Amino acid sequence: MSAESLPATDLRWVVCPVCHQPLESVGNIISCQGCGRRYPVLDGIPVLLADRVL
Ligand SMILES: [Zn+2]
Structure with missing residues (x-):
């Protein structure tokens, strides 16, 4: 598992x-x-699950 940048995840439609x-x-x-x-x-x-917060 590398830490290089992800394929641009589209977050425009995602909110907390x-x-x-x-x-x-x-x-x-x-x-x-x-x-x-x-x-x-x-x-x-x-x-994005509230109970999976790091
Ligand atoms: Zn928030």
Whole structure:
């Protein structure tokens, strides 16, 4: 598993499930710009479940 940049995950339609603010891709995680939660990306797919917060 390499840490190189993901294929551009389109996050324009994705919001944080907790605070509904925009998200941004940071390395191989997704970071919420609102509440600061971070979500894992598994196999290129953001796992935006509140109980999977890193
Ligand atoms: Zn949030």
